[in-house]
Amino acid sequence: MAKKLIELKDITKMYDGTAVVDHINLYINENEFITLLGPSGCGKTTTLRMIGGFEKPDSGEVVMNGAVVNDIPPYERPINTVFQRYALFPHLNVYDNIAFGLRNQKVPKAEIAERVENALKMVSLPNFALRKVANLSGGQMQRVAIARAIVNKPKILLLDEPLAALDLKLRQNMQYELKEMQRKLGITFVYVTHDQEEALTMSDTIVVMKDGVIQQIGTPTGIYNEPKNRFVARFIGESNILDGVYVRQNLVSFMGAEFDCVDTQFADGEPVDVVIRPEDLDIIDAVGAKLIGEVSSSIFRGVHFELCVMVQGKEFVIHTYENRKVGEHVGLRVDSYEIHLMKVEHVEH
Amino acid sequence: MNIKKLGKLALPYLVWMLVLVGIPLLMIFILSFMNTDGVSFAGATWTTAAWEKMFTLADTTNLQILGYTFLTAFVATVICFLIGYPMAYIVARSPFSNKFVILILTIIPMWSNSLLRNVALKNILSESNILDSLLSRIGLSFSIVFANQDQATFISIVIGLVLTFLPFMILPIYTVIEKIDESLLEASMDLGANRVRTFAKVTFPLSMKGVTTGIIMVFLPCFSGFAIQKLLSSGTVYVLGSLIEVNYIHDINFVSMLSIVILVLIFGSMMIVNKVDKEGATLV
Amino acid sequence: MGVRKKEPGRITRYLRRPEVEKVLQSIANVLKYAFFAFFMFLMYLPIIVIAIQSFNESTGLIYQFTGFTFDHWKNVLTFNLDSSLMKAISTTLLVALLATGISTVLGTIIAIGIHSLPQKKRQGMVFLNQVPILNADIITGISLMFVFKIVAEVIPGVFGIPSLLIAHVFFCIPYVVLSVLPKLAELDDNLYDAALDLYCKPAVGITKVIIPAIMPGILTGMLIAFTMSIDDFLISFFNAGQVNNLSIYIYGGYNRRLAPEVYAYNTILSTVIIVALIAMYVSSSLKKRKNLKREPRHA
Numbered sequence: 001m002a003k004k005l006i007e008l009k010d011i012t013k014m015y016d017g018t019a020v021v022d023h024i025n026l027y028i029n030e031n032e033f034i035t036l037l038g039p040s041g042c043g044k045t046t047t048l049r050m051i052g053g054f055e056k057p058d059s060g061e062v063v064m065n066g067a068v069v070n071d072i073p074p075y076e077r078p079i080n081t082v083f084q085r086y087a088l089f090p091h092l093n094v095y096d097n098i099a100f101g102l103r104n105q106k107v108p109k110a111e112i113a114e115r116v117e118n119a120l121k122m123v124s125l126p127n128f129a130l131r132k133v134a135n136l137s138g139g140q141m142q143r144v145a146i147a148r149a150i151v152n153k154p155k156i157l158l159l160d161e162p163l164a165a166l167d168l169k170l171r172q173n174m175q176y177e178l179k180e181m182q183r184k185l186g187i188t189f190v191y192v193t194h195d196q197e198e199a200l201t202m203s204d205t206i207v208v209m210k211d212g213v214i215q216q217i218g219t220p221t222g223i224y225n226e227p228k229n230r231f232v233a234r235f236i237g238e239s240n241i242l243d244g245v246y247v248r249q250n251l252v253s254f255m256g257a258e259f260d261c262v263d264t265q266f267a268d269g270e271p272v273d274v275v276i277r278p279e280d281l282d283i284i285d286a287v288g289a290k291l292i293g294e295v296s297s298s299i300f301r302g303v304h305f306e307l308c309v310m311v312q313g314k315e316f317v318i319h320t321y322e323n324r325k326v327g328e329h330v331g332l333r334v335d336s337y338e339i340h341l342m343k344v345e346h347v348e349h
Numbered sequence: 350m351n352i353k354k355l356g357k358l359a360l361p362y363l364v365w366m367l368v369l370v371g372i373p374l375l376m377i378f379i380l381s382f383m384n385t386d387g388v389s390f391a392g393a394t395w396t397t398a399a400w401e402k403m404f405t406l407a408d409t410t411n412l413q414i415l416g417y418t419f420l421t422a423f424v425a426t427v428i429c430f431l432i433g434y435p436m437a438y439i440v441a442r443s444p445f446s447n448k449f450v451i452l453i454l455t456i457i458p459m460w461s462n463s464l465l466r467n468v469a470l471k472n473i474l475s476e477s478n479i480l481d482s483l484l485s486r487i488g489l490s491f492s493i494v495f496a497n498q499d500q501a502t503f504i505s506i507v508i509g510l511v512l513t514f515l516p517f518m519i520l521p522i523y524t525v526i527e528k529i530d531e532s533l534l535e536a537s538m539d540l541g542a543n544r545v546r547t548f549a550k551v552t553f554p555l556s557m558k559g560v561t562t563g564i565i566m567v568f569l570p571c572f573s574g575f576a577i578q579k580l581l582s583s584g585t586v587y588v589l590g591s592l593i594e595v596n597y598i599h600d601i602n603f604v605s606m607l608s609i610v611i612l613v614l615i616f617g618s619m620m621i622v623n624k625v626d627k628e629g630a631t632l633v
Numbered sequence: 634m635g636v637r638k639k640e641p642g643r644i645t646r647y648l649r650r651p652e653v654e655k656v657l658q659s660i661a662n663v664l665k666y667a668f669f670a671f672f673m674f675l676m677y678l679p680i681i682v683i684a685i686q687s688f689n690e691s692t693g694l695i696y697q698f699t700g701f702t703f704d705h706w707k708n709v710l711t712f713n714l715d716s717s718l719m720k721a722i723s724t725t726l727l728v729a730l731l732a733t734g735i736s737t738v739l740g741t742i743i744a745i746g747i748h749s750l751p752q753k754k755r756q757g758m759v760f761l762n763q764v765p766i767l768n769a770d771i772i773t774g775i776s777l778m779f780v781f782k783i784v785a786e787v788i789p790g791v792f793g794i795p796s797l798l799i800a801h802v803f804f805c806i807p808y809v810v811l812s813v814l815p816k817l818a819e820l821d822d823n824l825y826d827a828a829l830d831l832y833c834k835p836a837v838g839i840t841k842v843i844i845p846a847i848m849p850g851i852l853t854g855m856l857i858a859f860t861m862s863i864d865d866f867l868i869s870f871f872n873a874g875q876v877n878n879l880s881i882y883i884y885g886g887y888n889r890r891l892a893p894e895v896y897a898y899n900t901i902l903s904t905v906i907i908v909a910l911i912a913m914y915v916s917s918s919l920k921k922r923k924n925l926k927r928e929p930r931h932a
Contacts, residue, residue, distance in 0.1 A: 054826050074829040081830045087823035091845040101831035152831070358746025359758055362806075366761050369803055370768075373776030388782045432672050439669045453910065458676050460903040461683060463864055464883040465895060469679035469686070472696055479682055479689070482698040512676055565767065573769035576866055576884050590771055597775065597871065604775060611769050619760075619767050 002029035005156065005188055006051060011060035013046050013212075020046045022212035023060070028156075028190060033182050035191045037199040038209035039235070044192045045084075045160055047209070051190060052158050053077050075104075080149035081158040085165060086141045088133045094120075094144050095129040101152045119151035122181065139170045150181070156188045163198065175201050196236050200224060208232050229345050233275045240281070240316050244274040244341070252341060255312060257290040260336035266343075273342040278319040280338035283307070289331020291316075295324045377612070381605035388601065399606040411592065415610070418588040421503065421578070422571035425510035429567045432511070433518030434560070438552075440519070441526035452523070455516050467509050467580045474505050474581070505581040510571045517570075518563040525559035526552065558625045565618040573611045680903070687896035705897035718892050721882035724794070728878065729862040732801035737855045739802070740809025745843065747810065748817040759814070762807045773804060774871035781872060792874030800872040801862045808861060809854030816850030817843075863902075 006028040013021040021043040028034050036044035049055045050062060053074035061068045069077065080101070089097050098119055102112045120126055123143035128136075136144065142162060149157055159178075163171045179202050182189045193199055199206050200220040208215040208223065208231075216228040227233035230241055244254030246266040252259055254274050266272055286292050293311035300323075307318045309330060316332060324330055376388070381400070385393040403411045440451045458466065472478050473493075480491045495501035529552060537547040575590030589607060596603050647653060690700035708714060714722070747758045765773055781796045821827075824846065828838035844851070866880035873881060879898075883891060 049826075052826075052830065054829070073835075074826070075832045075834060079830075081827070083821070083823040083827055083830075085821055085823070087821045087827040089824065089827070089842055089846065091848065100828075104832035104837075148831070355745055355749035356747075356751075356754070358742050359750060360746070362743045362746070363758070363761070365803075366764070369777060369780060370761075370764055373779045376779050377772075377776070388779060435665075436669055436672060439665055449914065453907075453914075454673060455676075457903065457907055458680055459860055459864065460906045461680050461899055462879060462883060464866055464880050465683060465891075465899050466679040468883060468891065469682035472682055472686075473678060475696055478696050479685060479698055482696060483685065512679065515672070515676060569767070569769045573771045574867060575771075576870075576880075580884070593771060593775070594870075597778070608772055608775055611772055615768055615772065619763070622763070622767060 002032070004028070005030045005032075005065065007061075007063040008047070008050075009061040009063060011047070011050065011057045011062065013043075013050065013055060014058050019212050021050070021057070024209075024212070024214050026207060026214065026217070028188060031186055031188055032204050033179070033189045033191065033202060034205045034207065035193060035199040035203040036207050036209060037193060037196060037235075038215075039194055041211075042209040043212035044194075044209050046212075048081075048158050048160055048190060048192050051156070052079055052081050078155040079158060080152050080154040080156075081160065082145045082149050082162045084160045084162070086145040088141055088144060088148070090133055092133065093129070094125070094131045094133060094136070097133060097144060098148045098151050100148065105152070115151050116147075119147040122150065123147045138165055139174070142166060142174065146178075146181070150185060150187070154187060156190060157182075159189060159191045161193055162191075163193075164195075171198070178202060200236070208235065210235075226340055227275060227342065229342055230273055233273075233340075233342065238278050238317055240276045240278065242274040242276070242314070244272050246270045246272045246341065250336075252339065255291055255314070259290070259334070259339055261339045261341060262337050263339075263341040266341065271344050273344055275340040275342060276334055276338065278306070278317045279304075280334055281316060281318045281320075282333045283309075283318065283320055283322070283324060284331045284333045286329045286331045289333060291332040293330065293332065295326050295328045295330060298323055298326055374612070377605045377608045379605075380602050381609055382602075384602055399600075399602040402603055403606060403610070414587050414592065415589055417586070418572060418590075421506050421510065421588070422568055425507050425514070425571045426564055426568040428507065428511050429515050429518040430560070430564060433515055433563060434522055434556075436515075437519045437522035437559070438526055441523050448527075455519055455523075459516055463513050464576055464580065467513065467577050470509055470512065471505070471581055471583075474501075474508070502582045502586055506578050506586065509577045509581045513577060514567045514570060517566040521562040521566065522556060522559040525556045529555050561621055561625050565622060569611075569615060569618065572614065683896050684900045686893065687900045689893060689896075705893045706901065708894050709897045709901055714894050715892055717877065718882065718894060718898075721877045721879045722898060724797070724876055725863060725879040728794070728797050728801055729859055731798055732805050732862045733855055733859040735798075736802045736805035736809050736858050737851060740806045740854055740858075741813055741844070741847075741851055743806065744810045744813035744817060745839070748814060762810050765804050765807045766811070770804075770865070770867035771871075774800075774868040777803065777868065778871040792872070793876050796872045796874060797869055797876060797878070800868050801865065804865070804868060805858035805862055808857040809851070812854030812857060813847055813850040816847040820846055 004027045008024055008026045011021055011024050012019055020041075024043075024047065026047075036047055038044050046055060050057050053069070053072060053076075056070060062070055064077070089100065092100065095116055098116045099112050102115060107115070116129070117126075120128060123146050125140060125143050125147070128140065128144070133141065133144065142165075145162070162178075163174050166174060175198060178189070191199075191202065200223075203220055205217065206220055206223050207217050210231055216223055216232050218226075223232065224236055227236060227239075233239045233241055242254045244252050246263075246268065247253050247258060248268045249264055250260055250262065252261045252263075252272065252274065291311050293309040293316065295307055296310050296315065297308045299306045301319075304319045304321055305323045307320060307324055309316045309318060309332065311332065318332070380388075382395055382397060383390070383393045384396050384398060403415070436455075440448060440455070443451060473480060476492055476494070478492065484491050495504065533551055533555070534547055537551045538544075542550060573590055575588055575594050578586055578588045579591065589610065593604050593607050596607075648657065685698065687705050688701050688703070689698050690702040690704075691697050712719065743762075747755055747762070750758060777796070777800045781791050781799075784791045820843070824842055825838055828842040829835070833841055864880065865878075866884060869878050870881055870884070877885070879895075883895065
């Protein structure tokens, strides 16, 4: 049984009269890798800062181990943070940066030396103790920032877009390393990012946010395969979203044709949003196909081709291994279990 | 820093500034229209006597002093600009390793007492001077000869002002030129402008911020000071500041009026600086 | 459509030949540095004369060099000065040191406060802060004199060292604020939060993290404040009461012979400052070089 470590109860935070975080409810389990995902300005960083104690919620409660901690300042919380752009202390060297928190907690000198050394090993910078922070590369600063936080053995580690400033290759390596680190240390990670790929790769749980409101909470596969609404479907990966009608159980109609489907939680005749991922569409002969269109563009993407096919004035994006010529007439096919239906949202932003 | 609480630290400063800047300015304005005994208002009445003392055609002595003050300050500022801009440009565009040394060289004179430097300058500009006295030992001589006393006084004052305030022209201009992105110059050349055109169309307009600050930082002290003028003219010349110096104990109303004349200039300059340099980046 | 280029004339063509261009370039360089050196020399000429005077044995004639002596230097270094000069120098140094210390501390605190204000208020305070810098010294001097005259009604002893010190603190603070503000702006926004995150209480966070990180700006401000205070004449003139600082002393003696020790004192002081700065520069660049050697930059 997972134990709830932190709970956010009906939290709201206002800036200049607008709600940046709007009545959110969320709990975080012990040992969980949870990611707050959303576009910039969605309130994810503010949420993180409220967990860290840098901001106070205007209403609602932050509960930690059963106690309300709204008024506990950051320096009294068993939480450490890896800040965006690292916030390393420029006047201290690597060792003193990492030892900073331990010294403030009056840890004995010998123990500090040992823990700092271990932390440096953990982030694979064993011989960097005496380096000046200004002379480090972005990736190295990142590692120092992580070491500076984990050396304090926090219960929870907050990470605010920690990889945003790194280049692609390094970012991918670090994703893997962070995940490994979390497993080894057994610390709860609360991770903020706007990069959906990063979220999908690393997280146990993803919280998708928009305009201060939680859109969906779920596992990476759950959120990818069964997005709750258009926003989530668009934000997590590419998708084709179509207007459709739930005809009856296991039957949906869109683009003037009827398709088998597996979703069941709708009323007969209810309008629905239909989501089909680009890799779930297959190209077949035009003859006899339910969806027929003309290839309008084709781009080589390395592993696959990205085709755009115009069907009745609607553009479909398809990922396929075999190329088709622009102008060619093709048919499209989709398996019933790859058609995902969502409730129609009346307010479309 | 994200905590707004720290903003409170600036509040006492606001009060301090209001007391030491706001109240006196108000007093200066009021006192210039009164006849008071010092700062005591007892028995004082409203009058424009102080203003009439300056702006009257019956006795133009004070107006002539104002004119002479303006002329010396103006000429000194123009010369400072003509010398200071190229010097700033040369430092800013010199190879990096020299820059700090050259910059320090520009600042070093400021650590000698500026009045003492002008005493020394007076010495050099005198017909028999210490350099001449030294050089005569090896059979050389050094002496600057002026056509007449008035010319000698005017030129001496201008040289004194220029040499004293030149660093205040060089430093702000240097600061802005140094910050101009080299790639802008390359872009300009790439787009077909030659060196001269690049300077005229890119570097110079971008350095206007520093030029403005420099001109103000030179003109204001040249216009409002009196010590350098007195030292170099051996007390024969009166400038606006001298009028303040002579009257500050006995005629505070006249002094207030003179202050307003200077303040008008200052307010104008502050408006200009506030427009071109919001964060005061060229002032230090 | 092509841009029609004018065919360069013979002279232009000649001037554009690489070997000619090279010569022209070096002539321009020489002229450039000659220009610079000439005016630099002019700025230094009075200082050279001051240095010469500090060794001048002459006691009677002002502008004659009658012989070389170390006496003036010796007198300064053994504090064997006539009492008015001694007082002027000690007043100047006392006020400069106190004013520098006080304005550095206050200016740093004020700068942190201003930096934390919302943008509109911050710009207003930055503008207000510039007032004493842009204001003519004479106006600042008179303004403060008015305030002290009112204060003197209540506290009669205010004119003298107290008024002088307050006046100097007043015009030094803005320089410290202006030097510290840009350093604060360069800081990572999260630096202070990071300190709190790592178990610093708010006040400790400022002294342990913010202050060290903006130290270069504080030192610059301190140096400027000291420079301004030690050289001030106009503001001191109106606010010194019966006390003299060195500038007032020199000004008062414009028509008579100054005690020759003034020249020695001035030369000693500027030499000390210059040597100290050069030492700082050399040690910091040595350190930098050492660091570069030890820690090659990693990509």
